[in-house]
Amino acid sequence: MKQIFEPVKLNHMELKNRLVRSATWEGIANLDGSVTEEAYEIYEELAKGGVGAIITGFTSVSLHDYYFDGMMRLCDDALIPQYRKLTELIHAEGIPAITQLALGGYYRETDGRYLRVEPDNMTTDEIRFVIRQFTEAAIRAEKAGFDGVQIHAAHFFFLSRFISPAVNHRSDEYGGSTENRARILLDIMDGIRKAAPGLHVTIKITCSDFTYGGLAEDECLSICRMLDEAGIDSIEISGNGTSVGGIKAHESGLQGRTAGRP
């Protein structure tokens, strides 16, 4: 306990204390992922609060991810200057900034419409495409000045569903055994390491799906061990949801948008 307010050095980051602001979806970005003035204000206020590091909210790696409205997105090089402004606001208070790279769902284009596809129905090329999207988003994050990226593999979003035995019934190298279901996480981590070696790479993972036949604590632990052996810098274990019902994203972010929390 006495160490909470002491500085700590993590790979590629120095924190002035050990309190980390967990990713919290604000729901206030524009549809294309561009950052609003309101988001800048929120992060400036958070940074002034004196936390050791800030993980920004759910940031999709894809433009065609329709899971929530108001998600930030690192899906286009044109957005880099806007995210650079965000990291500069946070860095001005001496605080490292980590972006949470996520995918709500994988949406396949069919006849001009984007329809959500579950892991079992994706082609191997589509899985490799998703891995590339995470890697490319990490490259943009590094160019925007982020100190680290967090791979969002929690809360039953795309990656969390992918590693869950309740969802993934594939019979190729991306399904079946724990090792095969977790391969996508290791491939993403590897891709990011190679493409953006200056970043702290962390992952958020659900300790349990709390669902019959889903990911349980022992399997989560095995996956964490694999990630550790492969060189992950840090791991955030999540209880898979909010402990208090009814907590919502920033009020203005919910007007006319999806009311939920990632």
Ligand SMILES: Cc1cc2nc3c(=O)[nH]c(=O)nc-3n(C[C@H](O)[C@H](O)[C@H](O)COP(=O)(O)O)c2cc1C
């Ligand atoms: C309004 C709101 C938005 C949230 N947005 C995110 C998010 O973008 N990414 C994420 O990983 N978790 C998000 N969460 C979940 C929290 O970060 C945290 O994981 C959750 O409160 C459960 O705590 P635990 O992870 O310690 O079990 C959100 C929670 C709330 C209340």
